[in-house]
Amino acid sequence: EAGVTQFPSHSVIEKGQTVTLRCDPISGHDNLYWYRRVMGKEIKFLLHFVKESKQDESGMPNNRFLAERTGGTYSTLKVQPAELEDSGVYFCASSQVSTGKLEQYFGPGTRLTVT
Amino acid sequence: AQSVAQPEDQVNVAEGNPLTVKCTYSVSGNPYLFWYVQYPNRGLQFLLKYITGDNLVKGSYGFEAEFNKSQTSFHLKKPSALVSDSALYFCAVRETGFKTIFGAGTRLFVKA
Numbered sequence: 001e002a003g004v005t006q007f008p009s010h011s012v013i014e015k016g017q018t019v020t021l022r023c024d025p026i027s028g029h030d031n032l033y034w035y036r037r038v039m040g041k042e043i044k045f046l047l048h049f050v051k052e053s054k055q056d057e058s059g060m061p062n063n064r065f066l067a068e069r070t071g072g073t074y075s076t077l078k079v080q081p082a083e084l085e086d087s088g089v090y091f092c093a094s095s096q097v098s099t100g101k102l103e104q105y106f107g108p109g110t111r112l113t114v115t
Numbered sequence: 116a117q118s119v120a121q122p123e124d125q126v127n128v129a130e131g132n133p134l135t136v137k138c139t140y141s142v143s144g145n146p147y148l149f150w151y152v153q154y155p156n157r158g159l160q161f162l163l164k165y166i167t168g169d170n171l172v173k174g175s176y177g178f179e180a181e182f183n184k185s186q187t188s189f190h191l192k193k194p195s196a197l198v199s200d201s202a203l204y205f206c207a208v209r210e211t212g213f214k215t216i217f218g219a220g221t222r223l224f225v226k227a
Contacts, residue, residue, distance in 0.1 A: 004158065031213060042119070043159075043205060043217035056214055091158065095213075102147055102166065104215065106158035 002026065004107035006092050012113045018080040021110045025074070025094030032075050033095075033104060034067060038088035046090075049075060061086075082114045117142050119208050121218035128196045129226050136191040136221045138206030147209040148189040150180055153220075154202045162204075165189060176200070196225045 005024045013019050025032045034046040046065070047057040051072035060067070064083070069075040079086050089111050093104035118141045128134045140146055147166055151159040163174025165182045173179045180191045189206060206218040 033213070033215075035217070040219070042219040045214050045216065048213050056212065058214070093159075102209070103149060103161040103164055105161070106151070108156065108158045 004092055004094055004105050006090075006107040006110050008110060009108065010111045010113075012115065013082055014115055015084055016081045018078065019082055019112060021077045021079075021090055021092075021112070023075045023077070023092030023107060025092070026096075026105055029094035029096045029105070030072070031095045031097060031104075032069060033093045034075070034077055035091040035093065036088050037091065037109075038085075043091065046077075079112070082112075084114050087112055087114045117208055117210055117214075117216045119206050119216050119218040121204075121206055121221045123221050124219075125222045125224065127224045127226065130198050131195050134193050134196045134200070134223065134225070136204050136206075136223060138189045138191065138218060139187055140189060140206070140208045141187060142208055142210045144210050148180075148182060149207040149209070149215070150174065150178070150189075150191050151205045151207060151217075152202050153205065159205060162191070196223075198225050198227050201225045 007022045030051050032049040035043045037043045045059040048055045049069045052069050066078045089109040091109045093106045095104045120139045149164045150162040153159045163172050165172050170182045178193050203220045205220050207215050209215045
């Protein structure tokens, strides 16, 4: 079974530019989550999809961040325009509640550097 | 509000010695508690969880954790550390719903 994949693994952009991160969850997982870890601090929840619907987006920092999950498969997280404080590692995770497992499966992350 | 505290940025232990990585939490209801491990250039991997029942839960790679409701703690333990256990460990809590709160992580160094 393929795990959660994320693309790109690393992105370096200038302040004001746009970046789009992609996450492919484990096949069949309805739940998809985005998290961010900044400067070695805690991993912060950004949002949660159930299939294509946003279930909880309380962690999204501001309206420069837009997440989509068209068709309920892969998800994208766009940052436009990027600011210096957006730098960090963005993790995606997926889970399938119907299996009874509550744990989440994480991708390797995308390291975003805004200069 | 939910919160998770990992009071130690780093834990150093000699190979073969027991290890403990500390975690305390704050939730208003009954928590679901998790430990994840991150190896370099990899995503977080699930180690173990506490949902209900026995306070001592066992997980992958010989790790275990003890849920202590009165002290609101969920410390990660292993009787005998291996050099290969060196990694970044995250404690996490989930209340109702799916939102999971993570601690800042504790880096474990196991010396040969």
